[in-house]
Amino acid sequence: MTAKPTIRDSRDADVPAIARIYGYHVLHGLASFEEEAPDEAEMARRRADILAKGYPHLVAVANGQVLGYAYASAYRPRPAYRYTVENSIYVDHRARGGGIGSLLLPALIERCVAAGYRQMIAVIGDSGNAASIGLHARFGFRNVGTLRSIGFKHGRWVDSVLMQRELGAGDATPPL
Numbered sequence: 209m210t211a212k213p214t215i216r217d218s219r220d221a222d223v224p225a226i227a228r229i230y231g232y233h234v235l236h237g238l239a240s241f242e243e244e245a246p247d248e249a250e251m252a253r254r255r256a257d258i259l260a261k262g263y264p265h266l267v268a269v270a271n272g273q274v275l276g277y278a279y280a281s282a283y284r285p286r287p288a289y290r291y292t293v294e295n296s297i298y299v300d301h302r303a304r305g306g307g308i309g310s311l312l313l314p315a316l317i318e319r320c321v322a323a324g325y326r327q328m329i330a331v332i333g334d335s336g337n338a339a340s341i342g343l344h345a346r347f348g349f350r351n352v353g354t355l356r357s358i359g360f361k362h363g364r365w366v367d368s369v370l371m372q373r374e375l376g377a378g379d380a381t382p383p384l
Contacts, residue, residue, distance in 0.1 A: 213270040213308060215315040218255060218277060222267050225274035227251040229300050238334035238366050239298065241359045255279075263293065264319035268308045275303040278312040280320050283329050291383050292327040293320050293375075297340075309343045317347065321376045326383060328373045333359070335367035349373040 218226065231245030246254070258265050258279050265279040276299035283292040295316055299308045320328060328349075332340045335354055345351075349371035357365035 211270045213268045213275055213306075213311055215266055215268055215311055218265045218267045218279075220252070222274050222277070223248055223252045223255060225300075226255070226267070226277050226298075229274070229277065229298050232301050233298055236301070238337065238361060239332070239340065241333060241361060241366070243361060262323070264316060264323075266312060266315055266319070268299075268311050275300050275306070276308040276312055278316045280316060280325070280328070283327075291325055292329060293325045294329045294331060295320075297343075304339070309340075310346070313343060313347050317373070317375065324384060325375050326378055328375055330369075330371040330373075332369040332371065333366060335369050337369070341369060341371070344371045344373070347373070 227246065227248045230240070230251060233239045234242045234245040255265055258281055261282070263280045263282075266277060267274045268276045276297065278295065278297040280293040280295055283289050283294045295313070297309055297312050297316070299312075317328065330340075330344045330349055332344070341351070350373070351369065352372045353370045355368040355370070358368045359366045
């Protein structure tokens with residue numbers, strides 16, 4: 209019997225699974241515009257950087273296996289963007305369609321609201337990525353634009369879809 213997935217903060221021991229999940233998407237998908245999969249050391253460095261900046265980095269786990277991960281990071285480095293985060297979600301290709309994204313995204317949103325962020329941006333690789341676009345729409349993101357043919361990967365031009373969601377009071381009040 210398969211256990212129901214739970215969401216928790218990622219741990220150092222999760223890095224090999226995180227690297228494997230991301231590496232698959234780099235090599236076989238369009239969710240990332242990287243073309244060479246980073247090794248475990250690089251993924252550990254990236255995770256440590258996100259955590260050092262105070263952003264959440266979460267995993268979905270069932271039966272001791274990491275099925276997906278999600279994190280928030282700075283949308284852009286300039287100070288005026290400090291209340292806006294970009295989300296990233298990657299699900300193990302063998303667990304796609306199992307609701308892992310629907311567990312990770314609201315948990316990530318909740319953490320970002322609690323931290324005082326006011327906007328969340330999703331930069332979705334490939335306008336044909338109906339699963340990611342649908343996931344984000346289900347959790348309150350709206351499509352705010354498409355950057356046409358912004359990348360070239362796997363022998364074709366690829367769009368990026370921009371989706372946005374207010375967090376907490378959004379832009380109704382000044383940040384604290």
